Amino acid sequence: MRTLIFAMNTTLDGYIAAPGDDLGWSGGEGPDSSAGDELFQWWSDRVGATGLALYGRKLWEEMSAHWPTADEQPGATPAVIEFAARWRDMPKVVFSSTIDEVDGNARLVTGDAVAEITRLKAEDGGPMDIAGATLAGAAMRAGLIDEYAIVTHPVLVGGGTPFFTTLDHWVNLDLVETRTFPGGVLLTRYERRR
Secondary structure, three states, X not given: OOOEEEEEEEEOOOEEEEHHHEOXXXXXXXXXXXXXXXXXXXXXXXXXHOOEEEEEHHHHHHHHHHOOOHHHOOOOOHHHHHHHHHHHHOOEXXXXXXXOOOOOOEXXXXXXXXXXXXXXXXXXXXXXXXXXXXHHHHHHHOOOOOEEEEEEEOOOOOOOEEOOOOXXXXXXXXXXXXXXXXXXXXXXXXXXXO
């Protein structure tokens, strides 16, 4: 059975995007960001270890607009080249009822996301990452997420897209890792208590 992990950057007040889907608070994900090379490498290593990535439409469109050719851009650093190759090679499933096709190493699911995620979890294979607020929220409400990797940036934005969705039941978690990155960025990783 696969493990399902929800890992995202978030603000201190719990938002993965500020109003208007603004991600400027994160300072980007590269050597020029406030957390620099160390955080970018952490994300790259996660991509390299992911057996299957599950994307909602918005995040898929953002990632697929940049990463397939990021390593071909002038000035691409070795870290960007590595991340781009890992991202292209990582199998992906995109959940959307509003797009007709996906490309690269991805397949599209237009039906019941919770049923498909449940089916994928039951398969053998490496860990699955889930990304995108709506998709992760559906998996959270269905009790499918096994681990939360919260990368908290020291900024308050006052609103936007929340990391956590409203739940019907409590979910007890165990803290399994903390790590501080440059710029005051903090990783907290929790596993669901069984």
